[in-house]
Amino acid sequence: MATVWITYAWKDNEDGDVDFIAQELQNEGLKVNLDRWNIQAGKRLWNQIESFIQDTDKSDAWILYATQNSLGSEACLEEYTYALDRALNTRGSSFPVIGLFPGSVDEAIIPAGIRTRLYVSITDPDWKERIQAAAEGRPPLINKPLIDQYSLKVHKVDGGYLIEVRPRAGVWFPFSFAVPLEEKEKVRGRNAIFLFSSPGQPPDPPKGLILQWDGVGESTGHDGSKWWMLNPAGEVTPTKSFFLFALELPTLIAFGPRNARMFTKRLPP
Numbered sequence: 001m002a003t004v005w006i007t008y009a010w011k012d013n014e015d016g017d018v019d020f021i022a023q024e025l026q027n028e029g030l031k032v033n034l035d036r037w038n039i040q041a042g043k044r045l046w047n048q049i050e051s052f053i054q055d056t057d058k059s060d061a062w063i064l065y066a067t068q069n070s071l072g073s074e075a076c077l078e079e080y081t082y083a084l085d086r087a088l089n090t091r092g093s094s095f096p097v098i099g100l101f102p103g104s105v106d107e108a109i110i111p112a113g114i115r116t117r118l119y120v121s122i123t124d125p126d127w128k129e130r131i132q133a134a135a136e137g138r139p140p141l142i143n144k145p146l147i148d149q150y151s152l153k154v155h156k157v158d159g160g161y162l163i164e165v166r167p168r169a170g171v172w173f174p175f176s177f178a179v180p181l182e183e184k185e186k187v188r189g190r191n192a193i194f195l196f197s198s199p200g201q202p203p204d205p206p207k208g209l210i211l212q213w214d215g216v217g218e219s220t221g222h223d224g225s226k227w228w229m230l231n232p233a234g235e236v237t238p239t240k241s242f243f244l245f246a247l248e249l250p251t252l253i254a255f256g257p258r259n260a261r262m263f264t265k266r267l268p269p
Helices: 017-027 045-054 074-091 127-136 181-187
Strands: 003-009 031-037 061-065 097-101 119-121 150-157 160-167 175-180 194-197 213-220 226-232 241-246 252-257 263-266
Touching: 003 017, 003 045, 003 127, 017 031, 017 127, 031 045, 045 061, 045 074, 061 127, 074 097, 097 127, 119 127, 150 241, 160 252, 175 181, 175 241, 181 226, 181 241
Parallel strands: 003 031, 003 061, 061 097, 097 119
Antiparallel strands: 150 160, 160 241, 175 226, 175 252, 194 241, 213 226, 252 263
16 A cells, blocks of 8 residues: 655645545545645744655655645745755655645746646546556556547537538548438528638638538438438548538537448537
């Protein structure tokens, strides 16, 4: 069981916030010791942490609970910098020194020793795993979200919406875009305007303009579902998005290369 020490300003635990952090880390399987830093009394930080930093049996990582209270004065910053330097000289540069933040803190008061090392915010859902991994000397086991092969955004514009799609890699050509057949009127406003533009930069759709079409009409899906298919003449790439104007957002859209299985996505109401 790895042991961590948390150094904190006494004022930051008046409502039990540091005790809660210790509780959560203990529930993850760490042994946690608390080291109150009485800033107002002017007690030097290094004198408090020296024993558990120098003794390898007493600590596997040092956590500084970094807040406006613990880092909010020049004297505090100087004392922390001194303590950090002594800790690294004693235990080596591989010794985990972790800055733990309760939320957003003015970057101007974050010591360089924390900015260039591990610092964690408890707003991060994986904050406990990141600390435990550092204390145990292993990479954190973080579940990375699966990124879709496409980018989809909805932009609110006057009179309706612009639906933007593009591939993250490759080229969609020929390209098709479809909505359920019963919802085709939602994308027929302004004569079914569609445009190509740079990602994230929707153009203002001119009224009554139709760019070149390869075709438009009804289509039947593999499962027998009925779709209103739009076939614009143009390619969609990672640097050139397709935008479609809609009076109302359809509940479901399909898009992608015309001669392959298309992507489908439900849109929020």
